Structures are given as C-alpha cells and as structure tokens.
Amino acid sequence: MGFNYQDERFADLQMLRYRLNGFEKLSLQQKKLVYYLSKATLFGRDITFDQFGKYNLRIRKMLEVVYVDMNMPHDNDDFKALEVYLKRVWFSSGIHHHYGCEKFKPGFSAEYLREALHQVEACKLPLKSGETIDEMCDELFPLIFDEEVMPKRVNQADGEDLLLTSAMNFYDGVTQAEAEAFYEQQKQQNKMHDTPPSYGLNSTLVKENGEVKEQVWKADGKYGNTIRHIIYWLRKAYDVAENDKQKSSITLLIMYYLTGDLQFFNHYCIEWLQDKESKIDFINGFIEVYGDPLGLKGSWEGLVEYIDEEATHRTQTISQNAQWFEDHSPVDSRFRKPVVKGVSANVICAAMLGGDEYPATAIGINLPNADWIRAAYGSKSITISNITDAYNKASKGSGFKEEFVSDEETLHLIEKYGDVCDDLHTDLHECLGHGSGQLLPGVDPDALKAYSSTIEEARADLFGLYYIADKKLVELGLVPDEEAYKSQYYTYMMNGLMTQLIRITPGNQLEEAHMRNRALIAHWCYENGDVIKLVKREGKTYVEISDYAELRSLIARLLAEIQRIKSEGDYEAARDLVERYAVKVDAELHAEVLDRYKKLNLAPYKGFINPQLMPVYDENGEISDITVSYSESYAHQMLRYSAEYGTLI
Template sequence: MTLAPFNFSDERFADLQMLRYRLNGFEKLTLNQKRLVYFLVKATLYGRDITFDQFGKHNLRIRKTLEVIYSDLRIPRDNDDFRALQVYLKRVWFSNGIYHHYGCEKFKPGFSADYLKTCMNIVDAQRLPLREGQSVNDFFEEIAPVIFDEKVLTKRVNKVDGEDLVATSACNFYQDVTQEEAEKYYASLKQSDNPEPPSYGLNTTLVKEDGVIKEEVWSANGKYANAIRHIVYWLTKAAEVAENEDQKETIELLIKYYQTGDLKVFDEYSIKWLQTTGTKIDFINGFIEVYGDPLGLKGSWEGLVEYIDEEATSRTRTISNNAQWFEDHSPVDPRFKKKVVKGVSANVICAAMLGGDEYPSTAIGINLPNADWIRANYGSKSITISNITEAYSKAAHGNGFREEFVKDPQTLELIDKYDDVCDNLHTDLHECLGHGSGQLLPGTDPDALKAYGNTIEEARADLFGLYYMADEKLVELGLLPNNEAYKAHYFTYMLNGLLTQLVRIQPGQQIEEAHMRNRALIARWCLAHAKHMRLTREKGFYELVIDDYDELRRLIAQLLAEIQRIKSEGDFDAARQLVEDYAVQIDQDMHQEVLERYKKLNLAPYKGFINPWLLPVLDENGEITDIQVNYSESYDHQMMRYSTEYGTLI
C-alpha cells in the first residue's frame, strides 16, 4: 500500500496559516521513551490556561464565552456575523488571548456588540463563565468594552518610550501598580554582592493591596494552583519512567519548584537540567521567557516535549565542540569575553508537543537557562527544532516570495542554493553560541537594560551568528560548502530587517516585538554606515543592493562589539538610543509598497502549528503498550478538545 504524502499545510484564516509537523523517527523510540514522552505531553498541555490568563485577565472568560456560542447549535451559522465570530475565536485560540501574538495589538472583531449580546442570551447561561450572582447582561457589560472598545486595554505589551509601560500594558503580570513602583520594588530585592541572584519576579504577579505592594506566587499552593497541580501529577508519572537517575532528579526538582514557588529551587533545577546527559528525551516546562512582560521580568508559561534528531545533531555538536575557538576569535573587547567557555551543549531535536507560549506559534531555536550567572558558571543548552523548520520550508516552497523581493538573478540563484542551509546554521550559531557568549562585568545588573534588554540580547546573538557565517572556519568544519554561501544569508537577513518583515505590521504601527526590533536595528544600522549597501528605487520599487560583503561583515563586527559592550556594562542610555534610533519607526511610504507587493502573492505572513494527537494503546490491564501518532485532527477540534480536557482555571 502506498501512503499518501504528509500534508504540511492546513487551513488559513485572518493573517494566519496553520501547518502540521511530522514526528520523524518517533516510531524508533523504545516503549519506555514513548511513555515518557506521553506523560511529559500531558504535563505540557495542562499549562495552556496559565498562558491565556497571563496574556490578559479577561482572556479565559472571553474564550469560554465564545466557545459556548460556537458549540451551541441553536445559534444560526449561515451568516456573516457567525463567520466573523468564528474567525475571531480562532485568532483568540492562536494568540492565547485577544491580542495579536506578534504585534500585541487588540483584535478588531468583525461582529457587533449587539450580536454578541444576542448570542449570549440564546445559549444556556449555566455554561457561561458568570461570577457568583452575576447576570448574563451584567457579564456582557463587563466584557464588551474589553472586546470592542479600542481605547480599553489596547495592547498586551506596550514598549513606547516615555509611557508607563506597566500601566499601559494589558498583560496580567501587574495589578494596580505603576512602572516606577514595580522597578523600585524589584530594585529593593537585589543585593549587589550576591553572585548568584535569583530571577526576581519570574513566577509572580505583583499586586498592590491596601497600599502595600506584594507578590502572588504561581505555585501548586498559590496562584494557578489547579493547573500546576495537574502539571505536577503528570511530571510525577514522567519521573517514574525517566531514562536515567539524573533525568529523574531533574524532574523531581521541577516538581519541588512548582510546589514551593522557590526561585532558588528553580535555579537548582536549571543547573541539574543542564548537567543531565545521556538521554534521548528532553523537555521545557515552566515560566521561562520574559518577552511578554514590558519590563522583561515575568516568565510566560511554556512547554515543549522533544527527542533528539541524531543525524542533524552532528552539525550542532561540531559547533559546540568548537565553542572556545569562537569565543576567543570574537571581535569584541577582551574584557567581555569568557576566558573559559563552560557547558555548551547543542542538539537538533524533533518537537513531540508544543504548549503554552510555544503553541501554536513557536520558536525554531531555543537557548536556556536565561540567568546570566548560570550561563557563566555552568553553560547553556541549545536546541534547533528540525521538524518545525522542515514544515516551514515545505510550506514556503515555490510561493513566489523570493522572486518578488529579490530581482537580481545571480543573487536569487545564490539564495536558492544556500539559504536553507545557511538559515539553519545561523539559528544554530545564534542559539548554541550567541546567547552563551560574552560576560557581564562584575557588578553589572543583568536587568540594567530594562525594557530594551530583550532586543539587545537578541541582536547580540544574531550578530554573533552573522559574523561567523562569513568565517572560513565554517567551511573548514564542513558546515558550509564554500566561502560564497554566507552571502545568501547576509542578503536575506538584511532584506528581512529592512523590508520584508514589515509585512507583519499593520499600517501606521511601529515595530514593537523584540526579535523584529533586533533585525531592524542590525539591518538599518548597517545600511546607515555602509558605503556599498543601499536601498534603491531605480526600477520603480524598493530593491536591496549589496556590492561589498566584506564591508558588511566589518560593520557587523563593529556593531557586535558595541552591543556586547552595552550588555556587559549595562549601558541603558546607549541601548535606548540604538533601539529608538534604528529599531522602532517605520517609513510609511516604504511600508505601503511592501504591503502591496506582498498582498498580490496571497500569502499569510504568520504561521502556526496543529499538534499531533498522541493516543495511548492500552492492554487489558490498562498499561500503555504503544503510543499512536494521529495527524488528522482539525484546528477547531484540537482547540475545543484542549479547552475541555485541559481547562483548569475556569
């Protein structure tokens, strides 16, 4: 029997296209490894409601209300209002709330407030998430401004310089406190003589009650307790089938952290997770990345279950085995280099399940832990997710994007030959070495760059990768085929930072997201300082021309040295000036042209993923004898199932 080819692309709505990823080699895992994956998957899916609540305090009740309407067959379906509500709900599912997952602006519903009110009065009121004693109409009056009024809770994360970033951000990490109060509170906790500071504020909501500022801890006995207890249950089962004793101890430390909320235990867990080797299965589970907090302190909940892609990992191991050489030859001031690079490990992995802030939209590479002192003393662990990059590549094949924005035939040929391998390699360099490179000077506060810290850190890692992409060492190590290949990536990176990433931004908006700011900063700074790179309109449209790639590499080295200095010295003013000068504002005429050129391609600027459905096969005693992988679940079914099976906070 001939199997049908795997279909990577799925449905499309709004500015989104859903993709599927394949669990390559999953069938080769042992039964015990499959059981471990399954238990970790369950622990991942039970964190979903936490992310929704973190991204906005009304998100869960709005989601539940829309799901009740969507699933009630008494609601007429063959009309524009219902179809608009369906699209709105799909966007809410995708973004873990009512704000765009990338731009952070609030969605504009295509249905009216009156339509929502009518639907809410048709469905069974007992199914709606009403507060005790609350009527349907009172509940409607509570959520209607949040959904429909553009002036109410406008952005999930606001980063506009000069505004109170806490008061103007709708994310649910702060309650009744200002930016000044939050910064003052956390500054008071820090001890300048502590060489191993915890990540203050990572797992708490900062609140003010009766004039007193305090933290609500996210733990099995605190906020989000019901979700966390379910996570702990499945982590406990995972510990019972761990691949070795170190992995078991790692999981047990994570359980202890969830139970206590103690950040010192989180650091112990992070170090143990780093030091655990000899396993095929790994995972990320917890309050990790801080991009969702305008102050860069609070960790959004995320989960990822993974297993090693052995064949592809040879590439990242080559990089990590030469980590000291890359550090020694970096073009930064010797004061900021690590004398001894410790504990750098890197794997190419297959994702088995995405969750929380990694679902449906996910990173293609991750480097952890984030604490600078752990990186300095113990190293870091990096992953590149091969089955996710595979899905992106398959979906992009032949879509006309390159041909629209790259008009020079020789450059296009170079990109067609080398950009995929270069793109993967740059991700590896960024994650494996870039984030782990360099060091803070003694006494530098790791949070000194405040709201600009995430952008500067991403720029630092990208610049590190870009600088070495053009180094003959990569050809010597067999990572690139020749000394010309890197030019493909230099061109597409600069093109993206200057032009093509603008397709993800609405007209009139500025650049907000840290990764987009990073790319804009690098490309625009290089353009401003280059003599042989330019944007032209000689043919009636914007076109990038690079005549001297050696010059471009010298500029990348210069900017890397300055970005590392800013990071190492904690130079807030310099970080602020770089970001505000190069990474925020958009030329509106250029933006309009890019949007028009992109529109004619009929592509979705954002991609996300439908998870595979892992189904246990049980014997007569209820013991798991295998795990089946099902790729047929629709996006709507998956989201409704997740809300039913893993809804713990509403």
Template sequence: MDMSEESFNYVGERFADLQMLRYRLDDFDKLTLRQKSLIYCLAKATLYGRDITFDEFGKYNLKIRKTLEAVFCLYKGNRNCADFEALTVYMKRVWFSNGIYHHYGTEKFEPGFSEEFFRKAVKSVDASRLPIDDGSVDALLNEICPVIFDPTILPKRVNKADGEDLIRTSACNYYSGVSQREVEDFYAAKKNGDGPQPSWGLNSTLVKDEKGIHEEVWRENGKYGKAINKIIYWLTEALQYAESKEQKHVIELLIKYYRTGDLADFDKYSIEWVKEKGDSIDFINGFIEVYGDPLGLKGSWEGIVEYRDNKATARAATIAANAQWFEDHSPVDPRFRKPVVKGVSANVICAAMLGGDEYPSSAIGINLPNAEWIRSEYGSKSVTISNLTHAYSMAAKGNGFKEEFIIDEPTLRLIEKYGDVCDDLHTDLHECLGHGSGQLLPGTDPDALKNYGNTIEEARADLFGLYYIADPKLVELGLLNSNDAFKAQYYEYIMNGLMTQLVRIRPGHNIEEAHMRNRALIAQWARDTNPEIIEIVKKEGKSFVRINDYEALRRVFAKQLAEIQRIKSEGDFMAARNLVEKYAVKVDKTIHKEVLERYNRLNIAPYKGFINPVLTPIKDEKGNITDIAVDYTEDYEHQMLRYSNEYATLI
C-alpha cells in the first residue's frame, strides 16, 4: 500500500513507557522484481529467528509468552477488569522486550495483575493451547508463577554490578550451572595466542552438568535447530534472487555456518560479507551483538533486511573515502592508530524488515563485523538507517521536549537548524569510522575489559564522532555548511548524558545499559574535570545544561578519546572499571527527580519501537510472483500474535 509522506501515519499504539512507530519503505516501488523477491525471502529468514531471541533472553520467556497469549485470546471472563487489562499491558511489554525483562534496563517487569487472577485465568482456557510438556496446567503454573510474581527470583537479565558473580546473578539464558570464574577460565583455555582467534562462545550455551563443562552449539542439528532450519530454508530460497555471484556466495557461507556451527565458518562468512559491497540489497542475520551477556561473549540473534538509500549514501561514502585522513589525524597515541585503514564502506540504508534483537526496538546505526582482527585485515561495513531516523524525527515533532530542556532560544534555534543533520553525521562517524578506528597492541586480549568492554567501545566510537564533527574538514568535504553546526550536537549530547536520558531510569536505580553508561561516562567525566566549561544552572527553578566554551569542550573530548583508546588498545581492565564505576553508573537523585517530573508533564513515552510492514507476494494464475506488496496497516497486537503463530519454532 503506497502512501504519501503527508498521509503516512508514523505513530501507532502507546502503552506503559513505550510508543510504537511505523517506518516507510521509501522507493521500494523503484526496485526490480528480483530485488523485491530477494528482500521478501530474506525478510522471512529474519522473522523466523524471533523465538531464538526470546529464549536467549530468559529460560522461561517462551512459556510465559505463550501462556499470556492463550489467556489473552481465549479468556471468557471480564476482559474489562483491572487484572485483565494489566495482563494485556504486561504481555505487550513482553512482546516488545523479547521476554519478561525491560529491553533497556534489563530489570524484570512487575505484573500489575494478581497471581490468583492469573492462575484462575490460565486454568479457564483450553489446555491444548498452553505450553504443557508431559505435566499438567498446575505444573506449568508452579513453574512460571514464581518467575513472574516473585521479584527476588531471576530479577535481572543482565547484571553488571561490580564485585558480584555476573553469571550467577544474570537471568540471560546463555549459561547453565556455571560461575563467572568457570566461564572466564573455559574460554581463556581456548585462546592459544597464535594468530587470529574466533569469537569464542559467540554461538553456544555453556553448560555444567554430569559431563562437565561443555558447549551446546546453536546450529542446524543442535540447540535452536528447529528455528535455524527455517532460516536456512529461506536463505536457500533467496539464492535464486541474489544480485551477484558474490552475494550468492555470502548467503551460501552463512547457510554453511548455520549447518556446522563452526566459528571458523562464521569468520569466513564475515570476511566475504565485508568484501561484498556492490549490491543494493544487504542483510544481517545471526548471532551478532553481545550486549545481552554480562561478559560480552554470547551473541543475541538478530536480523535486518535493508536496501540502499542512494541519495543519502553519498554522505556516508564521503566519510568512508576519507577514512585514512581521519585515522591519521586522530588525537590518540600514534601507537594505537591503524597505519593503513582497510575496507571501510558506509551506506545509508532503508530497513525493509526488523527481527530478533533488532525488533521492535532497533539500532539506527550498525558497524560490523565485531571481530577486531577481521576489521583490521578486511575492514568493516557501516550503515545508518535513514527511514528509522526519519520516523523518530516525524514522531517527535511538536512534543515540547526540546523547548522544556534546552537552556535558551538561541541554542534551541541552533539545534532546530542543525540538530537532525548533526545527529545523522555523528551516527555515520560513530559507525563508519569510530568502531573501525584504532588498533589493539600485539598480545592484547580483545575480551580483556570483560563486563566494561561494551561501554568502553561505545564511548570510543561516540568520542571519535564528537571530536570530528567539530573539525573544519567536515565543512571542507561539504558534509556541514557551517563551522558552528557541531555545537548543536555537543549541546544535545551533554544534555542527554547529564540529564535527559535519566527519563529512562526508574527512581532509585543505577544506569545499566551500555549505551546509556557510555553517554553518562563522557558527559559526567567532562563536567567533573572541567566545571568551567560545562555547568548545570538554574533558570526559573529549573535545571539546564550550559556550555561555556564549545572549542574547549572539543579539546576535552580529544583527551577522553585518547585515554579511552589507550584503555582499549592495552586492555587496561582496572582503568576501564574505575572510569565506568566513577562516572557512568550512579545517578544524581535530585536531578533525576526533577527531570522525571518535567518529562512526565510532557506525556511522552521514553522508549520507541517499530511495527514492521507486511510484505506479500502477488502471483499470477500460474503461481509466478509478479510483485511484492507492502502494507503498513497491521497494528502491533495483530502483528505480534501473527508472528507468535506463523513463526513459532521452539515451543
């Protein structure tokens, strides 16, 4: 269904702290039938990974989801009562977060309905629709009710608290029966120190049982095999529509990896994926990001199907073409710079389908692969997702947020003029060059920073972008048209790191998520060490950020980048720990309370996520595909129930 920009409704349902949005597939109609058919097959492969992500994020997630859905669909009692309405909201939050833990803070949701109501409701529905194995409905309830209702049982999906056993205190389903020390020792023993190392542990569950400590590998004939078989089927279907022999080879390598589970096959796939740059359609499909593991080892399953935004890609291509200049002029110690930057590519893309850990909440920029040695030898691919950032921008129009938190009218006008372009540019610099910049010293373990590694890596990429967005080189390259434009990004970044991102934190809680910790680290560190540059001032009883010297702030970012790169390059765990614990974890309770009160008055949901479009093949009387139709009208509830039915594989 084609809709004009003026008639397209970006904003969908809102519940709890969440706002659902829609994204457009701009210029999809201009793609060839072959390209559309390739996108369709890759989209099916993306959606079939959903159950994997749910199971990775918690041992009981799938059983709880299916039980909630059965009650929601079949319950014949009073559906207007407070308990049923609370159960509905709880279920929608479970859908959004791929489980019972908040997608950002990773704390367990508090059900707003009673256990008594839940037990009666479950017993009232057709037992054949419940996830019962060989037991009874009572056995199911006795298994899942403590997990739902007892706040002391498996309270956090990812625990990063300093000084605790991060494996035993995290509810993510990557480990069974092992301690943090046992995990670290198991994977340390695999690293022989000779040449490039695979991403040990990326695609397996580490289990301790009567056989000892061993891995259950996620592959075709292993754990998650039922889902992986479906993914393989649709990847195989995609082969006939590949745009080039190189793209076909990439897909074949991914299929092989899914069949063997061999990380050496994953590395071969990743290398060829990086090298394949000429086609318009691309995708991410697999066990990729490690933020859901407190030790940063296990990859959550995710999928994105994308096609190039040719007009906007010119911006990213300019950055990529000058990658060596940026590396050579970085303020870090020359020992930590790459002498030769290889294989950097950058595209601005339109997402065509989101799945797994990228759905409903998605990144707006991605740089892969994550393996340091592949980045060094073969380069990386970077994407900025233009139709998602556009949806965010359209949904934010007129919500009053900037007027409430920006200090004065001149700063507000500056941000209105340059904010969007600087946001996109900072994302490009972060993904295209930041993550791909620098190098580890010989002998440095890429996992040396352990639970602080993700925060340090995100800080490194953000600081790279912050430093260079103020460089006259960007005006010279035509990426910005004013030497003052960077101030919009600096102000919004510091305001977010010091104040406004706190709307996502519950009162009394610490900052947990790696990206939020990264922003707090940079902003708090800069303010604490340079109070003459960054202040929080009062105006009419409200707190505001004031930046007194933007050029001086750039020099602060340069020093921070140099230190963060040193920590990364040398694997300095203690320095990483000290910085993160000092600046990135604790919350100023007074500021937090004020920010929440001001934000709540605006009635804005702090988190956004996306409803996927529906792709449907149009066939002629002989069964041949003649087109792929796009429909944006499916609502959140219908989409989630349909996915749970159509793409169910593990339960």
C-alpha cells in the first residue's frame, strides 16, 4: 500500500500526514539528535496555547476531561459537536481560528457542558484552589458561548486599541498607547546600541500598581517549568550535535532560555545562521510576531529538520546569485544592499512540528528576523519539501483549478508549470525577498507598527514575483522556459483577488498578514493597470490577464514603492496602501466564491499529524535506533501531547 497523505476531516480542516523521506539513511547520532530536538519541540506546546489566550489551557483541559470520560454517552449530537470543537481548539492552540482569528462557535449548549462537567471526576478538572465546578463554569463559559467576550485573538482594525480588543495573552491591562510608549522609551535609552535587541520579544507586558513592566519568559520566570524541560532536551541534543558550531548555537540558546537576556538571543541567531555544515537543523523559541497586533511579541514555535540533498541544489543556485538579484532589483539604489552577506538556503524535510508551526505550518521560513543581523551577517532560508509534497498530493484531482481558472489554455499552463513555479516562488520569497533591501540609517525597524508584517510579506512576495519572470532564471536552469512564470502570475492574482476568500467568514474583513499581503498586491495591480480583468460568464467570475509582461512592470512599480516604505519607515504610506487595497472584501464576490467552493466539498485549511519517533533500546539500555510510525490518529496524538508535554496546567 502507498503512503496515505490525507487523514480525517472536521469543520473547515483537513488533516494530512508527511513522510520523513530518507530518515532511515541518517546515522544513529543524527537520528538521536533529531529525536532529542523533537522532544524539545513538543515541550513548547503549552506556551503557545497560553500566548494565544489566557484561558486556553484551562478550557482545553476541561474539554479533554469530558471527551475521555468513559461514562459519557458518545452517540448524541452534543457530544459530537463538543468533539469537533475540541479538535478545533487543539488545531488552533486555543478558542480562536488559527487563520481568521475569530472565535469558534460551539455546536453544543452551555447546559449540556455544565451537566457533563458535573458527571466527571472533579479531581481531574482544572479547578483553582477552593473553586467549585459551577464557579469554573461561570468564569470559562463566557469565553466559549458569549460572542461578545474576546471575539478576536488578534484585532487589526484601524482606529481601535489593538491590545484591549485582542484576546492574545501578550499584554495584561496595558493599552496600546502605554505599550508603544514603553518600548519607545527602551529604544531611546539604547539608541546608540549597535546590536539592538528585539524589544519585547520574550515577555508579557503587564501593569502592576499602575506601573508598566515586563514578565520575562525564562527558566526562572514566566513559562519556567516548560522552558526547563526544553533546556533538558537541548542539553541532550548538545551531546550528539554534529559539530562545534552547532554545539555553540545550542549553548547560546540555552543561555538565552536561562537568563531571558535578548543579547544572548542575538548571539544565538548569529551563530545559528553561520552554521552551514550541519545536516540536522532546528528552530526553537519565541520567533514570529504575527500573533501580536503590534508585531513585537514572539509566539513560541519549534521545527526539527534535515536537509533534502537533491532538492537543495535549487535553493543553493539562488543563494549563490543573491548579489546579482539585489543589484538588478527595480528599487531605488539607495535601498539596495551594496554587499549581500551570508545568504544560505536549503530545501529540508520536516521531522517534527511544534508550537505555532503545528498542526498548520509554513512551507518556507527565513530567519533571523532582526534587520541589523540580516544586514551584517545574512540570513538562513528553508523550503520544506515534504510538507509541500503532502499539500500537492492531497490537492490532486480536487477540481479546484477546473472551477476557478478562466480557460483551458491557462489551466494547461498551470498543470505544466504550477508545481515548479510554486516551489520556486517560495524559494525566492524566503531566500532573497526577506533578505533583500536595507533600511536607511536611523530608521526604526518597528516604524510601520501594526502594518509591518503585511508590508514585509508583500515585499518578499513581490521580489519573488518580479524575478520568477526574469530570463536569468532560465539561464540558471531554475525554470524550463520563458513561459513558465505566467502560471505563477495567474494563480497568484486569482488567489489574491478571489480564491483566498474561501478562508473568510461572510461579513469579516481581511486580518491575517499573508492574506492582506496577497490582496494588496493583486488589487493594486488590478486597479493601477489595464491588464487584469474580472469577467463574468454564466454567473461565474473569472480572472483574465491580457499582458503578462505589462503585469511584471506593475509588480516592479509596486515593489519599488513597498521597499521605499520599508526603507524610509513611512508609516502613513504603509497604512494607506494596506487600508485601501488589503482589508475590504467585496460581499457579492465573496458569496459567489464561497458558493462555488462549497460545491467542491473541500476543506479550505490543512494541517498535519506528526510522525511518532520511537527509540529502540539495546540490552544495555542504550538507544540503538529511532523508528518512525505514521499510525497515530489526530485525537490520540493531541491527548498524548497533553499528557506527556502538559507542563503549565
């Protein structure tokens, strides 16, 4: 039997599996390194839940107790609805949608849940000291059943206090103005520092007795119990590290976790990105800031990976020519890097996903995020081949392209070139896009505030779109001919103008940074040129592109402006672009797209069940091998993770 990529489906979600291709060829030392790093990755799970909402962990535990109770009837509609709700909570690390950020609506009643909680053993419930079951219900039920209570995990609505209207748990009792003033003061105090920290990255900002202060996430601070478990497994990984450079980066990461000192994080990032020799690599820590409406606080995430040797040839070709791409960029020469440093890129196989990278994960990553480190030392990019492969395998024969692509000629173009160009655009986005350009001297990296994530993603996407159409890629052997790029241009514009709307609830606007970025690019090109049209045939809307070369010129113009905004820190221009092109949804078109998509009976979101890594022991109790199992169900994996890695509740 072949490998089954698709697993169960519920709500708007489809669970997939990914294969660890070539894992059996790793040495025993490398397998042990993957195993230890995977344990460090899985232990961070509870941090992500807590970061995404202060009540998430208690709600998860409460629902899990009901779900596994052997005396609970499982054959009624209320229990089945509770099961779906719990699976969504597991998937999103909380009670808000992982992508749209709106709160889930339960399909069961408050009366049913209260009655069920009175039937289970009270000692298993997450009760506070002296708290009754009814008191717990009174505290937690509004979070589940009242639509007005914490309705959005991350609110990006212009003109509102983004902290007081967001449910994320990075700030407690602090207004947006207070938070911005707090970190602006820190920057002013350290403005002469030539290695500035990523202010606020690893702390909760709270107000105590009227004073704003940070609760730092470290071994003897907030999340300390979890962090100490992570450190334990990082030390085990240190013992089997591949080389001294990798040992050094692990040591610095441990020091950062022990102290919470962001300068240690800077040193770790530099050491990590300079490790070009290790076949096994990992991400572990407070990294991406999309979960914070101010773009400061890092959500915890983990990823363990090993190099896909064959596919890495593509990304290495790109990175080896990074200076050429930078020199020929259509942006103002003031904003280009005179010397591109330290750009490395690999195609990798994911071996374990954790935190904000699980169950939904990125297909490409470029780190570190600090602009000054990128400028001085470069960046490291990865494209995740086995995740991309799983997505591609699962989408074959879905009927999606046939429904939304305008004509047979374009459909044939996409079938011929689509997979190649999708992978290549991801590579260009991660390897070169994020690492391109430079800030002008004195520009604050956080000057764009709530719009920074959208602008940065648009910048990287535009860089990739511009160059995927360049003859240089044919010369380098990265695309087969000068027609291939058209498949990417078409699918990108179709997605940005129409099909990404399948992920939006009717009546909502675009909130997520990547969705806003795609909408910004597609709508700007649509409105500022005459090459993209939305045509209607037999009641269905289609995208038509009349001049691909002219579309590339539009992309070049927008890239130049987006880079200017980033380089100059032009907040007002960023705000104007995003609010004008990237937020609003055409209700009529949205309804049509949803109706057409519904008839395909597809899930708009995908996520992954991790493989299970299992050590084999010899007669002396030493690990003699690590085997891989793909048999674990989604619910079993989530319950096992709660039992084995539940460190905060």
